[in-house]
Amino acid sequence: MSRIKVGGETPYDVVVGTGVLGELPSLVGEARTVAVVHAEGLPEIARPVCHGLTGAGYEVHPLPVPDGEAGKDVKVLAGLWSAFARLGMTRTDVVVGVGGGATTDLAGFAAATWLRGVRAVLVPTTLLGMVDAAVGGKTAIDIPEGKNLVGAFHPPAGVLCDLTTLVTVPRADYVSGLAEVIKAGFIADPRILELVEDDPEAAGRPDGPHTLELAERAIAMKARVVSADLRESGLREILNYGHTLAHAIEKVEGYRFRHGDAVAIGMVYAAELSRLAGRIDAGLVERHRAILTAVGLPTSYVTEAWPGLRDAMRIDKKARGSRLRFVVLDGVASPGRLEDPGEDLLKTAYERVAR
Numbered sequence: 001m002s003r004i005k006v007g008g009e010t011p012y013d014v015v016v017g018t019g020v021l022g023e024l025p026s027l028v029g030e031a032r033t034v035a036v037v038h039a040e041g042l043p044e045i046a047r048p049v050c051h052g053l054t055g056a057g058y059e060v061h062p063l064p065v066p067d068g069e070a071g072k073d074v075k076v077l078a079g080l081w082s083a084f085a086r087l088g089m090t091r092t093d094v095v096v097g098v099g100g101g102a103t104t105d106l107a108g109f110a111a112a113t114w115l116r117g118v119r120a121v122l123v124p125t126t127l128l129g130m131v132d133a134a135v136g137g138k139t140a141i142d143i144p145e146g147k148n149l150v151g152a153f154h155p156p157a158g159v160l161c162d163l164t165t166l167v168t169v170p171r172a173d174y175v176s177g178l179a180e181v182i183k184a185g186f187i188a189d190p191r192i193l194e195l196v197e198d199d200p201e202a203a204g205r206p207d208g209p210h211t212l213e214l215a216e217r218a219i220a221m222k223a224r225v226v227s228a229d230l231r232e233s234g235l236r237e238i239l240n241y242g243h244t245l246a247h248a249i250e251k252v253e254g255y256r257f258r259h260g261d262a263v264a265i266g267m268v269y270a271a272e273l274s275r276l277a278g279r280i281d282a283g284l285v286e287r288h289r290a291i292l293t294a295v296g297l298p299t300s301y302v303t304e305a306w307p308g309l310r311d312a313m314r315i316d317k318k319a320r321g322s323r324l325r326f327v328v329l330d331g332v333a334s335p336g337r338l339e340d341p342g343e344d345l346l347k348t349a350y351e352r353v354a355r
């Protein structure tokens with residue numbers, strides 16, 4: 001078991017290991033009521049969490065929410081607020097979020113907004129949730145106008161990553177999580193890229209020889225970044241590599257497209273932009289395609305979708321007024337920004353990603 005420290009105004013631990021559920025009460029700390037927000041399709045994963053907390057003396061209330069992205073919805077959030085009111089949740093009580101990144105984003109936002117903020121402890125049960133979504137305090141829901149447009153920075157009080165939960169994750173969802181691990185490799189940790197390239201098949205399995213190391217490396221990278229810049233005033237933007245196009249794809253797909261798959265395509269797009277801007281060579285762009293393809297991630301998207309995607313990108317959170325800003329690379333582990341690239345560059349880069 002390892003404990004990765006996240007610093008900042010409200011420091012917390014990310015506990016990572018196999019069979020570590022017993023650590024949960026120590027992360028929850030003092031509370032009377034614990035509301036366990038979990039994906040409704042995962043009762044068998046929520047049950048041991050609730051059981052462990054009840055055994056530790058808490059008053060535990062399971063609150064099932066729609067699975068996946070369907071849960072990141074204002075009506076679902078309002079349902080949680082009503083449930084918290086019925087339970088009489090006070091500022092000393094705790095929300096525990098159990099599930100994939102979508103469920104922990106929702107649970108975190110519910111905690112951020114209830115009574116203007118109560119503690120959230122997150123128990124991510126997908127690779128993507130462990131290495132990215134549950135760490136760093138970004139919480140959000142989607143609206144038809146765009147992805148994660150309503151949310152808050154609300155760091156969790158603790159994160160528990162029990163790798164045993166990964167064995168039931170559908171393969172496509174596991175591989176989708178690898179996109180964020182690979183993102184961590186390109187922006188900050190070349191060793192991640194080497195580990196995946198050495199044996200892409202093993203990287204795509206939760207029982208692969210390097211699963212723990214890959215997860216720990218990605219979490220440690222994110223912990224370093226968010227410890228220094230919780231509110232994304234600069235450095236934290238690097239975590240958004242590939243996300244400008246990714247969020248546009250998710251929006252035009254009505255949020256029925258896996259986040260990590262969209263990030264994979266978005267990273268190839270950002271790499272193409274980097275190359276067209278003269279910042280990296282073609283070899284590094286091809287390295288993106290090769291590693292993503294090797295693990296089974298998509299690297300291209302529909303040609304005709306460009307006008308809709310271009311429109312959707314206008315509302316990207318990194319934009320300043322009408323000026324788009326992209327995270328690009330100047331090399332592996334050397335992220336930079338590309339300001340207001342111009343329509344020709346944006347379209348030409350897309351043509352290289354289109355199929």
Ligand SMILES: NC(=O)c1ccc[n+]([C@@H]2O[C@H](COP(=O)([O-])OP(=O)(O)OC[C@H]3O[C@@H](n4cnc5c(N)ncnc54)[C@H](O)[C@@H]3O)[C@@H](O)[C@H]2O)c1
Nearest residue numbers: 067068069100101102125126128132133138165168169259
């Ligand atoms: N807050 C952040 O910093 C941040 C970072 C990255 C991604 N995200 C968000 O995370 C979401 C994507 O997360 P995700 O890829 O985990 O998707 P997800 O939450 O939609 O989960 C994918 C599917 O796996 C199921 N599942 C979860 N755990 C399981 C398990 N142990 N066994 C079997 N099935 C399981 C879920 O019910 C769902 O159907 C997106 O909404 C994205 O925007 C947030």
Ligand SMILES: O=C(O)C(=O)C[C@@H](O)[C@H](O)[C@H](O)COP(=O)(O)O
Nearest residue numbers: 132136138147148236239240243317
């Ligand atoms: O933590 C961050 O910061 C990230 O950008 C991580 C991303 O992987 C994640 O998808 C995040 O939710 C995107 O944030 P957004 O601010 O672009 O909605």
Ligand SMILES: [Zn+2]
Nearest residue numbers: 180243259263
């Ligand atoms: Zn992401």
